[in-house]
Amino acid sequence: MSALGIQVPLPRAPYIGPDENAEVDTDIDVYANSGPSAEIAQRPPGKRRKRHHDIASKVRSVQPVPQDKNGNYELPVQVGILTVLNLGHVVWDRDAYHNERYIWPVGYTVQREYYSMRDPNRQVIYTCWITDGGEAPLFHVEAEDTPESPIVAPTATGAWTTVLRAVNKIRQREHSNSASGPDYFGFSHPTIAKMIQDLPGTDKCRMYITQHFVSMKDRHVRGVIKKGRGGRPSVEMLSRGQRALMASTSKSAWSHTDAGHDHGDAVPSTASYSSERISVATLTGSISSSNNNSSSRRSLGHQ
DNA sequence: AGTCTCGCACCTACCGCAAA
DNA sequence: TTTGCGGTAGGTGCGAGACT
Numbered sequence: 128m129s130a131l132g133i134q135v136p137l138p139r140a141p142y143i144g145p146d147e148n149a150e151v152d153t154d155i156d157v158y159a160n161s162g163p164s165a166e167i168a169q170r171p172p173g174k175r176r177k178r179h180h181d182i183a184s185k186v187r188s189v190q191p192v193p194q195d196k197n198g199n200y201e202l203p204v205q206v207g208i209l210t211v212l213n214l215g216h217v218v219w220d221r222d223a224y225h226n227e228r229y230i231w232p233v234g235y236t237v238q239r240e241y242y243s244m245r246d247p248n249r250q251v252i253y254t255c256w257i258t259d260g261g262e263a264p265l266f267h268v269e270a271e272d273t274p275e276s277p278i279v280a281p282t283a284t285g286a287w288t289t290v291l292r293a294v295n296k297i298r299q300r301e302h303s304n305s306a307s308g309p310d311y312f313g314f315s316h317p318t319i320a321k322m323i324q325d326l327p328g329t330d331k332c333r334m335y336i337t338q339h340f341v342s343m344k345d346r347h348v349r350g351v352i353k354k355g356r357g358g359r360p361s362v363e364m365l366s367r368g369q370r371a372l373m374a375s376t377s378k379s380a381w382s383h384t385d386a387g388h389d390h391g392d393a394v395p396s397t398a399s400y401s402s403e404r405i406s407v408a409t410l411t412g413s414i415s416s417s418n419n420n421s422s423s424r425r426s427l428g429h430q
Numbered sequence: 431a432g433t434c435t436c437g438c439a440c441c442t443a444c445c446g447c448a449a450a
Numbered sequence: 451t452t453t454g455c456g457g458t459a460g461g462t463g464c465g466a467g468a469c470t
């Protein structure tokens with residue numbers, strides 16, 4: 128596939144988190160003061176924004192994700208606009224497969240909607256996955272309507288920047304082509320971050336800083352789910368994701384690490400999601416339907 | 431008492447720009 | 451030049467208060 132795919136220029140040295148001793152802003156609060164300009168107002172004019180490194184002290188809200196009796200996440204599952212098909216397995220013995228903030232598991236596969244690189248008026252499903260590239264992971268992005276040109280890059284940002292360039296070009300947008308790879312791949316999503324952090328082997332990732340998560344309140348989970356596209360990946364794309372995954376797993380050998388098979392059972396579960404038996408675990412199933420009246424009333428008032 | 435309206439809290443997703 | 455952090459717009463449900 129790489130023969131046809133877009134190859135993004137090669138890796139620089141893997142990004143390693145900044146100096147742990149760097150100065151840290153402490154006025155950050157994850158939720159509180161998240162309102163517009165709360166922090167900006169406090170920042171003296173002209174003062175450069177500093178990066179925050181207090182990852183460990185942050186508490187992030189996560190959606191409830193259905194788990195089986197063994198505690199394994201039931202996949203595929205919709206998280207926000209992303210559908211997680213596979214969590215993959217943690218490669219803890221090579222530093223380029225994680226940094227202080229993210230872990231990039233080999234076999235990790237998600238789908239999301241975004242503008243087509245061919246038709247400016249259409250949104251298509253993109254399948255994103257990670258393969259074992261040896262010293263460093265490879266990030267793949269494949270659009271539903273351009274399966275012959277998958278994008279492969281050494282970083283998530285690199286892969287999605289390529290997509291954004293193409294999309295902005297075809298949509299004739301004079302727009303920044305900057306993109307946040309972790310955002311688009313879903314790594315910055317708290318729920319996904321937690322699911323990855325729960326994989327076996329993350330404790331062996333020496334640079335990774337364990338993050339703290341709390342369960343999101345029901346009332347907000349419902350709102351979050353509504354914003355998604357209903358957790359319905361196309362069967363075709365699912366099978367394509369499955370094929371990509373199978374290809375990557377046969378190459379990278381899941382036996383590379385002995386960890387990970389008892390928990391995420393990434394490969395077997397993925398391989399088993401044939402189109403017939405796919406049922407996406409939309410998170411709605413785990414949510415009590417506590418107040419239908421309210422929403423119907425609300426909709427009357429606003430629509 | 432029941433229904434409706436509005437404001438609030440909180441979240442996701444996108445994108446600009448600081449940092450590396 | 452590239453990466454990814456952080457600001458913020460927009461969307462949701464909930465609950466309090468007003469209205470019928």
